Structure formats: structure tokens, C-alpha cells
Amino acid sequence: MTEERRMMQEAAREFTMNEVLPVANKLDPEQGDIPMSLRDKLAEMGYFGILIPEQYGGAGLGSFEYCLVTEELSRGWMSVASLIARGNSLIGSHAMNEEQRGRYLSRMAKGEFLGAFSMSEPNTGSDVASLSCRAKKDGDSYLITGNKYWCTFADGADFLILMARTSEMDPKARHKGISMFIIEKKRGELPPGCSGASIPKIGYFGWKTWELAFDNCRVPAENLIGEEGQAFYYATRGLETARAHTAARAIGLARGALEDATQYAQERRQFDRPISDFQAIRFKLADMATEIEAARQLMYFVCDQIDTGQRCDKEASMAKLFASEMAERVTSEGIQIFGGAGYTKLHAVERHWRDARLTKIFEGTSEIQKRIISDRLLGRN
Structure with missing residues (x-):
């Protein structure tokens, strides 16, 4: 950990406790959206441009710094x-x-142009190659038709990155023929030719997650990303950073549960003493802290591998798997330390628990991570 990284970490910690946590404690119970004022403060801190190259107005830093802040x-x-x-x-x-890149990245780095990713469909989740949403060439445009699911931030974003099939599915190579598009839109609205409804969730509040229906949504051909038919490869490249990012999110949730439970255990008195005096509670906290640190060190290793250009797909899956499974266990133990109080919305530990459960699902389920790890160990079958 360099001094520069430690300073960045401390600044992010102070920002979180002063700016993020109070907003979360107020809005999460109400299922309210992240306010624009907080988005502006994140932009002022430079957090939207950590990974974006300096030539486009970003910080040009690596996955390590990105995950520290996360x-x-x-x-x-x-x-x-x-x-x-x-x-x-x-x-x-x-x-x-x-x-x-010249048109979009500098605005993304400033937080002025934020996106949502639209890949999953009602019948397509982990099996990305089975998606059926179509993009049909029409002059100098494409017409998008089909349904999408699990598109978080579809309304609040300034653009969507969407994957759609531009040629018929080849049963022997289902991953081919899928293309990727940028769909620019007005913030607060869905694109013309697209309707949708928010999905009722048990957590991950602060923004809405959508099911979308595209009906001849017109997209300029110049908004095709890369080459036609290559989107499967684009979507699977760079997953190491995404999985390290999810590990960092899981670790942050678990740390919140540990810190809150530690404070509560020192304040809550039973049998004429703080419950932190009891070995059962002390050992729970010790286990929680140990699991968090183990996940963090694995994540740091993966970030170093990414930033130095080393292959780490197996290790990135390990970090995501271990951190997300750990987060659910640790946040659940946090609730146990709070007792009945933990099963209320009066304390943030229940939010950490609900959100930790999601980390085992998105960015590749725990089962998918185990498949990746085992394939690297044993070969594909």
C-alpha cells in the first residue's frame, strides 16, 4: 500500500461517512433514489474517472485504486x-x-454522461449466448426489437449499452452474431421506442432496475461499438476488473456490518455488562474480521495482477466468489449480534445483509465462478 493509495483510501472513507452514509440511512428505508447532489459530489471527487485515461480527462489509475474507493x-x-x-x-x-472515445469518455469521467448496461433478458441470464433481442439494419440505422431484463439505472442514465443479435443464431456457435450499441437518451426517460417497468426488489435501492421492451427503437449505425457480431467477446473481456469491483463491494458491506456490530456490542448491556465481554460475541467479531481481511488481501492480489497485465481470470473468480459468500455470512452474523434490533430497519446492518445477498448473484453467480475456477483446474468437460 503506497502513501498515495492510503491517502486516497482515507479521503474516500471520510467522504463516505460524511456524505454517503447519512443519505443511505435516510433513503434506503424509503427506497428513494440516489440524489443528484450526491452524484455531483462523487464527480467532484473524481470517482467516475478513476480508470479513464488521462487524455480523456480521467485519472488514469488502476484497478487497485478503483477497488480501494469502491x-x-x-x-x-x-x-x-x-x-x-x-x-x-x-x-x-x-x-x-x-x-x-473522444465523444463520450471525457463526459463520463466528469460524471456528466453515465450509462446503464442492457444484456440480460427474461430467458437469458448466465447463458449470454442465448440472447434473442434483435437489431435489424435499416439504412444508416439499426432497429432494436425485443425484451431486456435486469437493466439497473435505465431511467437515470444518459445512455444504454445494449447487446442485440444482428444475425441468425448458429446453434453450433451461439455466441457469434451478437452486436453492441450505444443508445443515447434523455436522463430520467427511456429511449424512444422503448417502454418498461421497474422490477420490485428486496434491496439494492437508490436506483431502479428495469424490464424493457424495445419496439423498433432506432439507433444510428455510427453507434455500433466495435465490429458487428463481436459483442460476446467485448462483454467477456475485462471481467476481471468487474469481479474485483464486486469483491470490493462485498468487502465494504461486510466491513459495515463488522463496524456497526462492534460498536453495538460495546454499547448493548445484558447481565450487567456489555455483550462485548462475552466470549461468544468476541469470537464472532474475530471470525468476521478475519474473513474480511482474507477477502481483502485476495482482492488486492487480483488488482495487482490486473494492473501489471497478468492473467488472473481464475483468481478474479476466486476473489468474487470468496468475498461475496463471506459478505453474506458476515452480515448475517452482524444481525445476530444485534439480536432483535438487527431485524428492524432501525439499523443499517439489515441493509448490508440484503445487499450482500445480491453480490452472490450479479457479475456472475457463485456457481458460475466455481465453474470458471474448476475449468481452469481440470479443463472444460
């Missing part, structure tokens, strides 16, 4: 830690041509 933000509210990815590392941005 852990701190997630300690306050995971949704805010997720929001910064809508500028930094939205899937597909690396495949933009130079004209697109």
Missing part, C-alpha cells in the same frame, strides 16, 4: 459504490473507436 463507498451504500462503475468501466467502453 470498498469505502460500499461501506456506506453499495448502490453508490456501483454507481461509479457507470462512468469508469461500463462493459464495452474499451471497444469504442477513437471517435466514440
